[in-house]
Amino acid sequence: MAPKIAVVGSVNLDLVARTERLPRPGETVTGASFDRVPGGKGANQAVAAARLGAEVRFVGMVAVDDLADEALAGLEEAGVDTESVGWISEPAMHTGVALIFVDGLGENEIVVAPGANAYLSPTDIDVADADAVIAQLEIPDDAVYAAAQQARFFCLNAAPARAVDLEPDLLVVNRLEHEVSGNRGKLVAVTLGAEGAVLLEDGKEVARAEPPSVRVVDGTAAGDAFTSCLVVSLMEGRDREESLRRACAAGALAASRKGAQPSLPTAAEIDEILT
Numbered sequence: 001m002a003p004k005i006a007v008v009g010s011v012n013l014d015l016v017a018r019t020e021r022l023p024r025p026g027e028t029v030t031g032a033s034f035d036r037v038p039g040g041k042g043a044n045q046a047v048a049a050a051r052l053g054a055e056v057r058f059v060g061m062v063a064v065d066d067l068a069d070e071a072l073a074g075l076e077e078a079g080v081d082t083e084s085v086g087w088i089s090e091p092a093m094h095t096g097v098a099l100i101f102v103d104g105l106g107e108n109e110i111v112v113a114p115g116a117n118a119y120l121s122p123t124d125i126d127v128a129d130a131d132a133v134i135a136q137l138e139i140p141d142d143a144v145y146a147a148a149q150q151a152r153f154f155c156l157n158a159a160p161a162r163a164v165d166l167e168p169d170l171l172v173v174n175r176l177e178h179e180v181s182g183n184r185g186k187l188v189a190v191t192l193g194a195e196g197a198v199l200l201e202d203g204k205e206v207a208r209a210e211p212p213s214v215r216v217v218d219g220t221a222a223g224d225a226f227t228s229c230l231v232v233s234l235m236e237g238r239d240r241e242e243s244l245r246r247a248c249a250a251g252a253l254a255a256s257r258k259g260a261q262p263s264l265p266t267a268a269e270i271d272e273i274l275t
Contacts, residue, residue: 135147
């Protein structure tokens with residue numbers, strides 16, 4: 001039976017400029033290409049989990065504006081339940097937007113204008129029937145705490161990096177985020193880029209995995225693919241080593257493709273690259 005995953009988090013419209021190199025402070029770089037892509041860490045992770053075969057519900061907030069339908073399109077295409085998405089109609093309110101610059105080596109710079117995401121509140125959260133709940137830090141802390149209180153198994157992807165006063169069942173962080181959050185999780189997965197990832201329990205390594213070799217094109221949603229794949233794999237009953245190996249493969253596949261949600265792999269694609 002497919003695991004039931006609830007994702008509580010952000011939904012954005014990504015405005016992506018691809019350029020040969022990233023600008024230095026004060027510099028203008030021209031000759032870029034431009035795309036509009038559904039994104040937001042929460043929405044990305046919901047789409048990723050759905051493509052991996054999970055039954056997924058997304059809880060988030062958008063504005064009543066001309067960006068919302070486009071931002072939600074990827075969730076709906078992936079079959080994610082969006083009935084728990086709230087809509088705000090207020091003057092000057094906008095759906096979340098991310099400005100993303102990607103260079104020729106796949107490195108990126110991201111600036112987020114959260115808009116409606118900042119208005120997700122504890123009263124909007126209802127995830128008690130899910131096998132696992134995933135949240136990130138592009139939404140207010142109170143919403144994260146409410147999700148954690150209701151969850152049977154709670155995964156926090158502590159990004160963007162900031163300290164929060166809770167201990168999730170699974171904490172997912174990169175090196176920088178790990179410095180901020182420490183080992184505040186029963187399990188802590190630390191992503192190491194091209195080196196793969198390590199899984200810690202009580203501060204001690206219990207599993208390590210390396211990603212398959214790929215040509216990096218755009219790393220925008222690699223961490224989101226990793227997070228969702230790790231949770232889905234664990235909920236499917238896979239052991240920690242296999243779950244971590246699959247998560248690294250998911251992140252690598254996402255980094256080898258353009259865009260956030262368009263880059264997220266299916267379970268069959270992960271199986272294929274690992275054989």
